[in-house]
Amino acid sequence: MSTYRTATHKKKLMAAGATVDNIIIERFHGKIPDREEYQRLKTQFLKPGDTLVIYDLEALGGKRSAKNELEYYKAHNIHVKIVDIPTTAIDYLDNPEISNMILDTIISTLDYVIDHEIERTHKKQTQGVDRIRDKPAWNNYGRPQVQLPTNYEEVMQRWTRGEITAAAAMGLTGLSRTTFYRLAHQYKNGGLQV
Known part of the structure; x- marks a missing residue:
């Protein structure tokens, strides 16, 4: 089964082994949670041993969603081919351990990227607060204090x-x-x- 967003994506999916009758069309934004076609594909059509072909990781949502989805497919023995990541598009039918190793590497990389982004964001926030702490703007920083009513x-x-x-x-x-x-x-x- 495959999912795609544009005609170019469809051609690349077909080159990776998807067939016209097994392609799911869904226009989506990665952050939209209710993706009915994708959920139907995931829960009703895909069975252990099947292969899911997607154009890129965004088809699975944001970084956290993609990581969770890849872990789900690994746990359910569903091979995932990602056209944008050529090593996943190679058939390792005679050696599934290589396929699992590649999937583990992608999941680990997503873990690292997510943790690194959280750390970087926290560091930038701390630096921003530290920069204004000694300036007059500090008095207006944060949520304004509630003014108690006269009564x-x-x-x-x-x-x-x-x-x-x-x-x-x-x-x-x-x-x-x-x-x-x-x-x-x-x-x-x-x-x-x-």
Whole structure:
């Protein structure tokens, strides 16, 4: 079975061994989770021992999705040919260990790339925060602090005495549920100065 996005992809898939009657056409963006045709292909058509031919790893979604999908196919003994990765397109029918080794290498590489991107993003975020820490912009950095309404203390006293419900207190103060309970916790523990 095969999946493709453009006519060029279709030609390359057919050159890699896909046949016209076994090609699934699905227009998609890799981040769209509901890919009905692909899910049907994966769960209903592909059986152990089958070969899935795809044009590139994006056909399986983003890097994390592609890694998970490749692990799924490996676990279910479904060979994956990726046209963009020529070593996967070679038939190793007489030696499936080589095919598994190549798939393991691709999965390991995706693992490395994902971990490296997370580490790089975290490092850049930390550097950005460090750059502005000593500058006047630091005072405006982050989420603005919630301004307590003028009636906050009065409403909180009524609420803690049980005179009004939490919903009524939220309505009187104009605070969202999450903010109300977060501030109420601080208020009760003496961590909020009104």
